[in-house]
Amino acid sequence: MKAFKNIILTLCCCVAGLDSAAQALSADTAYQKILELTRQTAQRYAPDKRTAIFELHYTDTISHRYRIVTTEPKAGEYFNQLLVKNRIPDAKVTINLLPDSSVAGNIAGIVNLSVANLRVEPSNQAELASQVLLGTPVDLLQEQDGYYRVRTPEGYIAWLSTSSVSPRSEPELTRWLSAKKVIVTGDFGHAYTMPDEQSLRVSDLVMGNILISGTQADGFVHVQYPDRRNAYIKEELVRPFDEWLGAVNPTAENILKTAKTMMGLPYLWGGTSVKGVDCSGFTKMAYFMNGIIIPRDASQQVLAGHVVDILSADTLAIEKALQNLRPADLLFFASGKGRGPDARVTHVALYLGNGEFIHSAGTVRINSMLPDAVNYDDFQTRTLIAARRYIGQPDYALQPIARHRAYTLPTDKSTE
Template sequence: MKTFKYIILSLFCCATGLASPAQALFPDSVVYQRIEQLAKETERRYAPDKRTAIFELHVADSNARLFRIVTTEPKAGEYFNQLLAGSTISSTNVTINLLPDSSIGGNIAGIVNLSVANLRVEPSNQAELASQALLGTQVDLLQEQNGYYRIRTPEGYISWVSTSSVTPKSTPELIQWREAKKVIFIADFGHAYTMPDEQSLRVSDLVMGNILLAGQQANGFVQVRYPDGRDAYIKQDLIRPFDEWLGTVNPTAEAVLKTAKTMMGVPYLWGGTSVKGVDCSGFTKTAYYMNGIVIPRDASQQVLAGQFVDILSADTLDTQKALQNLQPADLLFFASGKNRDPNARVTHVALYLGNGEFIHSAGTVRINSMLRDAPNYEDFETRTLVAARRYIRQSDPALQPVAQHPAYTLPTEKLHE
C-alpha cells in the first residue's frame, strides 16, 4: 500500500532559506506554542487526512513572529479564526492562505499532458512518489511553488506535480476541452506518431486510460491533440471514442478481473497507478477505473468504502466463512506481518478471484491463494488478512462513476456560473 509522508509544519528560516524546527526559532515563545496548539486542534477537526485536505502552519517571518496558515478547507480557516479570537493572540500575527490561491493565476484546473505524470509529496524532484495521474486527466490546481503545482486528482488526492506535466486551462479553454470529442487509449501500451505511419517519428508513449482530443481518421489512424496543443496520430484499433466507452463500460466483477489480469507481471512501483508500474492500491484503482469507477487512492482509504464483507471469526480469518461470503472482485485488505493484530493498520490490498485465490501487486502483479494446501499459498502466510469490502453494485459517495464524475463529465454550463 502507498501512504503519504507529510510534513505537518513547514517552517522556513528567513535568513538562510533552510527548514528549521519551530522550537529552534521560538524556544520560549508562548505565542507560537498557543498558535501551534490551535492549529493542531483545527487540523484534527477539519483536515485529519492530509492526503485529501490541507491545514498547515508556516512561519511567514521569524523575526517579526508572523505566521501563515495554508488550507484547502474554508471552514477550517473560519474555525481557526474563532479559536484565535477567543485567545489572547492578536489576529495580525496570523494570515490564512486559502487554496486555490493567487499563485495559479486564475487557472483553477489543468489537464495532464504526459502519458503518466509523477505526483510527489513535496515540490521537489527528489521527493517521494505519492501517486500518478494519466494523460488527459483533469486536476484541480491549488498552488504553484518552485516549478510545481499542488493539485487535487479526481479521487481527491492532494500532491505536487511538475508544472511541465500539466497544462493549465482558463475557463474558456476548459469548456472547449470538455465539449470536444475525445478518445481513450484502451491497449496496454502504444505510441503516438507525427504522421499516420508507424515508421514516422514518435510524439510520445501511451498507456491504458490516456485521454486525448479526437480529430480525423486517416489510413487506419486517428489524428489526436494533446492538452498542450501537440498533434499526433494513433492507430485506430488502440483507442475508442470516449463517449462511446463511457456508454458501454460496465463495472461487473468479470470485467474488473479481466482488466486486472491484463496487468499480470507488471512490476511493483511505490506510488504507481499505470501499466508502467503499480503499487497494490494503484493496481486496484486502475482495474476499477478502466471499468468506469473512480475509487479512493490508498488501501487505508479503500477499506473505508463499499460494503462490509464478513470474513473473520474472533478477529481471525475464518477461511470457511471467507470462501462462503466473498465474491469475485471484492477487495481484500491485509496488515503486514504474520500473526499481527487484526486491528493493525491496513498496508496491502488485493482483488479476490474466487476459490480462495486473489490477484495483487507484490513484487509484480501476480496470483496467490489463501488456502494452505495451494501451490501459490506462500505469499499469503507473510500477511494478515484483516478485512474485505465489496464495490460491485454498491452505492457509495467514495465510489464515483466516471460518467458522473465532475472531472470528466461536468456539464459545461456549470463552468459559466
C-alpha cells in the same frame, strides 16, 4: 571614566541580549500555542492530509507572523475563533486559502504526459505519492518552485511538475470537456507525427490516456494533446471516449479481466499505470478502466464499500471467507502475523474466487489464502484483516466516471 563607559556599554549589551532572548522566548511560546491550535483544527477539518490541507508555515518569530495554508474554508474560520478564544497576544496569522492567486485564475490543468508523477513535496527528489494519466483534469491549487499542488479526480492532493500539465481557465476547461475525445484501451502504444508507424514518435501512450480526436484515415486517428501537440494513433489502440463511457460495465467479470491484463507488471511505489503499479494503484486501475473512480490508497479504500464478514474472534475464518466473498471484492492486509482487525492497512488485493486473489507484490501475480495451495507462499507474510464489496454499492467514495465533473459537463445527458 573610560572604564565606567565600558561597564555601561557592557550592561546595555546584556540588557539588549536579554530583550532579544525574551522576544525569542515569547515568539516561541506563541508559536507553540499556534501549533497546538493548528493541530486541533487539522484534526477536525483535515484529518487526512492526502485529501485536505491545513498547514502552519512559521515565517517570522520576532514579529510573530505566521501563515496558514488550507483547502478548507471552514477550517480557517474555526482557527480564527480558536485564536480569539485563546487570546494569543500579538500573533499575526494570515490564512492562505487554496486555490490561491499563484495559479493566476487557472482552475484546472490537463495532464500532457502519458504518466505524470505526483510527489509529496515540490521537488524532483521528493517521494513519489501517486501518478496521473494523460488527459486527466486536475484542480490547480497552488504554484511553487516549478510545481503545481493539485487535486486529482479521486481527491488526492500532491505536487505535479508544471511541465507535466497544461493550465486551463474555466472556459478552456469547458472546451476540453466538450471536445470529442478518444481513450487508449490497449496496454501500450505510441503516437506518431504522421499516419505512419515509421514516422517520428510524438510520445508513448498507456491504457487510460485520453486525447482530443479528429479525422480517421488509413487506420490512424488524428489526435491533439492537452498542450496542443498533434499526432496520429493506430485505430486499434483507442476507442471513442463517449462510446467507451457508455459501454463500460463494472461487473466482477470485467474488473477481473482488466486486472489480469496487468499480470506480471512490476511493483512501483506510487505507481498507477501499466508502467508499474503499487497494490492500491493496481486495484484503482482495474476499477477505473471499468468506469469507476475509487480512493487512491489502501488505507482509504478500506473505508469505502460494503463490509464483507470474513473474521471470527478477530481472526480470519477461511470457511466464512470462502462463503461470503465474491469475485472483485477487495481484500485488505496488515503487515506481519497476529494483527487485530484495527491494525493499519498496508496492502490490498482483488479476490478472484476459490480462495485466490490477484495483487501487486513484487509483480502483479495470483496467490491463495488456502494453506495447501501451491501459490500460498505470499499469504504467510501478511494478515488479512478486512474485505469490502464495491460492486453495486452506493457510496460517495465510489464515483462513476460518467458523472464526475473531471470527465463530463454537468449538462451532459450522461450526468443526469
